[in-house]
Amino acid sequence: xxxxxxxxxxxxxxxxxxxxxxxxxxxxxxxxxxxxxxxxxxxxxxxxxxxxxxxxxxxxxxxxxxxxxxxxxxxxxxxxxxxxxxxxxxxxxxxxxxxxxxxxxxxxxxxxxxxxxxxxxxxxxxxxxxxxxxxxxxxxxxxxxxxxxxxxxxxxxxxxxxxxxxxxxxxxxxxxxxxxxxxxxxxxxxxxxxxxxxxxxxxxxxxxxxxxxxxxxxxxxxxxxxxxxxxxxxxxxxxxxxxxxxxxxxxxxxxxxxxxxxxxxxxxxxxxxxxxxxxxxxxxxxxxxxxxxxxxxxxxxxxxxxxxxxxxxxxxxxxxxxxxxxxxxxxxxxxxxxxxxxxxxxxxxxxxxxxxxxxxxxxxxxxxxxxxxxxxxxxxxxxxxxxxxxxxxxxxxxxxxxxxxxxxxxxxxxxxxxxxxxxxxxxxxxxxxxxxxxxxxxxxxxxxxxxxxxxxxxxxxxxxxxxxxxxxxxxxxxxxxxxxxxxxxxxxxxxxxxxxxxxxxxxxxxxxxxxxxxxxxxxxxxxxxxxxxxxxxxxxxxxxxxxxxxxxxxxxxxxxxxxxxxxxxxxxxxxxxxxxxxxxxxxxxxxxxxxxxxxxxxxxxxxxxxxxxxxxxxxxxxxxxxxxxxxxxxxxxxxxxxxxxxxxxxxxxxxxxxxxxxxxxxxxxxxxxxxxxxxxxxxxxxxxxxxxxxxxxxxxxxxxxxxxxxxxxxxxxxxxxxxxxxxxxxxxxxxxxxxxxxxxxxxxxxxxxxxxxxxxxxxxxxxxxxxxxxxxxxxxxxxxxxxxxxxxxxxxxxxxx
RNA sequence: GCCGCAGUGGCGGAAUAGGCAGACGCCCGGGACUUAAAAUCCCGUGGGUAGUGAUACCCGUGCCGGUUCGACCCCGGCCUGCGGCACCA
Numbered sequence: 077x078x079x080x081x082x083x084x085x086x087x088x089x090x091x092x093x094x095x096x097x098x099x100x101x102x103x104x105x106x107x108x109x110x111x112x113x114x115x116x117x118x119x120x121x122x123x124x125x126x127x128x129x130x131x132x133x134x135x136x137x138x139x140x141x142x143x144x145x146x147x148x149x150x151x152x153x154x155x156x157x158x159x160x161x162x163x164x165x166x167x168x169x170x171x172x173x174x175x176x177x178x179x180x181x182x183x184x185x186x187x188x189x190x191x192x193x194x195x196x197x198x199x200x201x202x203x204x205x206x207x208x209x210x211x212x213x214x215x216x217x218x219x220x221x222x223x224x225x226x227x228x229x230x231x232x233x234x235x236x237x238x239x240x241x242x243x244x245x246x247x248x249x250x251x252x253x254x255x256x257x258x259x260x261x262x263x264x265x266x267x268x269x270x271x272x273x274x275x276x277x278x279x280x281x282x283x284x285x286x287x288x289x290x291x292x293x294x295x296x297x298x299x300x301x302x303x304x305x306x307x308x309x310x311x312x313x314x315x316x317x318x319x320x321x322x323x324x325x326x327x328x329x330x331x332x333x334x335x336x337x338x339x340x341x342x343x344x345x346x347x348x349x350x351x352x353x354x355x356x357x358x359x360x361x362x363x364x365x366x367x368x369x370x371x372x373x374x375x376x377x378x379x380x381x382x383x384x385x386x387x388x389x390x391x392x393x394x395x396x397x398x399x400x401x402x403x404x405x406x407x408x409x410x411x412x413x414x415x416x417x418x419x420x421x422x423x424x425x426x427x428x429x430x431x432x433x434x435x436x437x438x439x440x441x442x443x444x445x446x447x448x449x450x451x452x453x454x455x456x457x458x459x460x461x462x463x464x465x466x467x468x469x470x471x472x473x474x475x476x477x478x479x480x481x482x483x484x485x486x487x488x489x490x491x492x493x494x495x496x497x498x499x500x501x502x503x504x505x506x507x508x509x510x511x512x513x514x515x516x517x518x519x520x521x522x523x524x525x526x527x528x529x530x531x532x533x534x535x536x537x538x539x540x541x542x543x544x545x546x547x548x549x550x551x552x553x554x555x556x557x558x559x560x561x562x563x564x565x566x567x568x569x570x571x572x573x574x575x576x577x578x579x580x581x582x583x584x585x586x587x588x589x590x591x592x593x594x595x596x597x598x599x600x601x602x603x604x605x606x607x608x609x610x611x612x613x614x615x616x617x618x619x620x621x622x623x624x625x626x627x628x629x630x631x632x633x634x635x636x637x638x639x640x641x642x643x644x645x646x647x648x649x650x651x652x653x654x655x656x657x658x659x660x661x662x663x664x665x666x667x668x669x670x671x672x673x674x675x676x677x678x679x680x681x682x683x684x685x686x687x688x689x690x691x692x693x694x695x696x697x698x699x700x701x702x703x704x705x706x707x708x709x710x711x712x713x714x715x716x717x718x719x720x721x722x723x724x725x726x727x728x729x730x731x732x733x734x735x736x737x738x739x740x741x742x743x744x745x746x747x748x749x750x751x752x753x754x755x756x757x758x759x760x761x762x763x764x765x766x767x768x769x770x771x772x773x774x775x776x777x778x779x780x781x782x783x784x785x786x787x788x789x790x791x792x793x794x795x796x797x798x799x800x801x802x803x804x805x806x807x808x809x810x811x812x813x814x815x816x817x818x819x820x821x822x823x824x825x826x827x828x829x830x831x832x833x834x835x836x837x838x839x840x841x842x843x844x845x846x847x848x849x850x851x852x853x854x855x856x857x858x859x860x861x862x863x864x865x866x867x868x869x870x871x872x873x874x875x876x877x
Numbered sequence: 878g879c880c881g882c883a884g885u886g887g888c889g890g891a892a893u894a895g896g897c898a899g900a901c902g903c904c905c906g907g908g909a910c911u912u913a914a915a916a917u918c919c920c921g922u923g924g925g926u927a928g929u930g931a932u933a934c935c936c937g938u939g940c941c942g943g944u945u946c947g948a949c950c951c952c953g954g955c956c957u958g959c960g961g962c963a964c965c966a
Binding site: 295404409422491492493692701714865 | 962
């Protein structure tokens with residue numbers, strides 16, 4: 077009789093064994109086929125591991141373990157994205173150095189991950205706050221600077237009033253700070269920027285070459301927001317200057333009845349003297365500037381604006397004079413900060429025209445432009461449009477752009493919603509930016525030999541209200557000499573955002589201890605790209621986009637061998653509290669993974685999180701569900717007493733075995749962990765029904781289950797004396813021919829309704845099948861049989877009147 | 878408003894080149910074991926009507942219509958929920 081299943085003991089035992097043997101270390105044998113599986117490295121927060129973490133980690137652990145059994149050299153690494161605000165805030169509050177806080181948090185996280193039995197290669201552990209790591213983050217920054225992709229500029233940025241820190245556009249959600257939820261205001265500051273817009277086209281186009289789930293591709297495309305249109309110059313009446321606009325609808329040029337410039341448009345000051353109502357316009361501009369981003373989007377419903385008295389434009393296609401307005405619905409930061417307004421065919425222009433009684437001229441037939449703007453580009457035909465009249469929208473676009481180019485009035489142009497990346501943070505706990513500001517030479521990069529530029533120890537990490545980094549107070553660190561002229565100069569005191577370290581970390585795993593390069597060419601050539609990367613949807617427009625940008629830059633610099641970092645990207649759903657709401661302390665629905673491991677075991681937690689539902693859908697926690705998975709493992713454990721001396725698969729279960737191997741193998745590849753586990757549950761139900769299981773059947777079962785529940789299966793492997801270690805065995809094979817029964821039971825329908833079932837040979841002829849089918853339902857058939865359908869292996873349908 | 882995803886038992890969810898809807902798990906009910914309970918094992922479990930009963934029939938995948946021998950699946954029109962974007966010209 078077997079011992080009782082005690083996960084506490086066996087899980088610790090196998091974790092130690094794996095460690096001692098370095099069971100999951102990737103080798104440097106570059107002749108073997110490789111597989112690089114990656115999950116997003118966590119931010120080691122003070123709260124410890126959340127039950128959300130194990131979901132993606134377990135999923136790719138399953139893939140990694142399976143790949144090893146299939147003979148691949150697998151790299152499945154883990155590390156720490158450890159720079160960041162919560163650590164800094166905690167440090168300030170408790171007067172502990174962020175370094176110490178990070179160290180403690182990492183130790184706790186590592187223990188927790190360890191207790192879950194992941195097959196990470198801990199020899200390659202990295203930490204973004206380690207100077208040996210951020211040396212290379214700084215090195216990449218210098219490359220970007222030298223390539224002209226990092227620049228400093230004075231601009232209005234998103235300023236979080238609580239974090240006292242600038243934010244990237246991507247970090248502002250609904251007008252508030254993504255991290256702390258506080259109000260975000262505009263503040264003009266001198267900022268380091270990264271020119272991600274230089275890669276906008278590639279970031280969209282190259283999505284065609286990778287295997288990302290569709291949702292991710294769509295979100296990235298929307299965020300980058302590419303549009304094709306034209307820039308057109310309108311003459312100003314009695315002036316030399318032209319007013320340049322951007323439009324995606326040059327075909328509607330004949331319908332322009334007015335123009336609008338943004339409140340920040342430079343012409344307002346330039347023509348100050350000629351504008352008769354300048355005071356009114358200045359007042360409007362001030363009012364617009366006062367609105368925060370939040371207000372500007374919240375109060376977007378009602379259009380406001382002021383007509384510029386003393387300035388008007390000429391429509392280039394028909395010579396008509398048209399008024400120019402100022403309104404905050406036109407943004408200075410997109411296009412040229414000025415638009416041509418076509419109220420008949422643009423919803424915003426239509427609202428504006430209605431409000432201020434401006435004329436609406438229909439140029440595309442198909443709607444009722446008095447009732448609403450007609451914006452359907454697929455069906456309309458041009459009217460009232462001179463030489464464009466009668467054309468479709470598409471034809472007209474082509475024709476008008478050709479004409480504009482010929483006349484020198486306009487050019488085709490593409491625009492993006494994507495903005496450059498605000499890269500400065502006015503905080504302490506981040507990578508120092510390796511730049512010196514010299515009064516003579518301007519911004520001067522440090523020499524590579526000076527890297528890493530280490531964070532100095534400061535007394536006080538408190539951010540300041542004036543928007544300066546805490547580093548600014550460290551005079552002995554700030555004051556330095558210019559690498560260029562040798563004169564006195566000051567270091568940059570802003571630090572990099574958290575996204576810096578995570579933008580290239582997957583490269584470092586390939587060669588984590590290299591002191592001379594970010595990673596060797598051989599290691600990068602062999603391991604890159606990442607074969608499968610899983611991470612949260614919330615990183616689609618942040619980390620995922622940023623890291624693709626850096627990677628593309630490094631590819632152009634010939635540092636990395638491939639243009640895209642990740643071959644495949646999947647995303648997991650969130651784990652919610654048992655009440656279906658997001659887990660949070662205030663809702664009191666938080667589940668601590670440690671408690672689950674203590675009470676049920678790591679294998680149960682792993683199994684449950686994979687069984688909880690479709691991998692990409694969010695799912696609510698259920699304690700009863702956890703128990704069900706523990707019960708399943710208990711049943712697997714107890715099977716050891718039913719194992720017979722027989723080898724091979726028993727006759728009655730042979731087909732079930734082959735079917736299960738096939739299903740589990742393919743489900744693990746297709747994010748269908750829940751049905752893979754269901755198939756194994758089903759199989760052991762069959763074993764129980766029979767009351768016995770052969771040695772080889774049991775061996776196959778625990779091998780299939782091993783990636784999900786590695787400890788219990790390894791223990792059973794040892795108990796059963798199968799020889800060697802389970803994790804070193806090979807993945808079970810199946811024979812396609814043996815996955816189908818010789819006889820199949822199929823439904824017999826009469827007029828589309830199932831009335832009986834019959835057993836048939838799998839390759840039964842139509843005649844035999846129909847004869848058997850008719851016999852089974854003979855009482856229901858009439859004499860008038862209209863149609864007989866037989867789909868082998870699927871269905872028989874007899875249609876009669 | 879635009880884009881994307883989804884809607885199936887009491888619950889989590891299976892099943893789509895169109896072919897026996899509800900796999901697997903949870904909950905619940907019954908039985909075995911036990912002095913008893915827990916645990917475990919076995920059986921049942923979409924709803925309804927009829928029958929002592931094996932069983933029979935009807936209804937069932939958000940709603941309305943269509944295509945088809947046959948629709949959770951395809952098409953048209955709605956409703957609801959979730960996620961993303963949101964004055965980007």
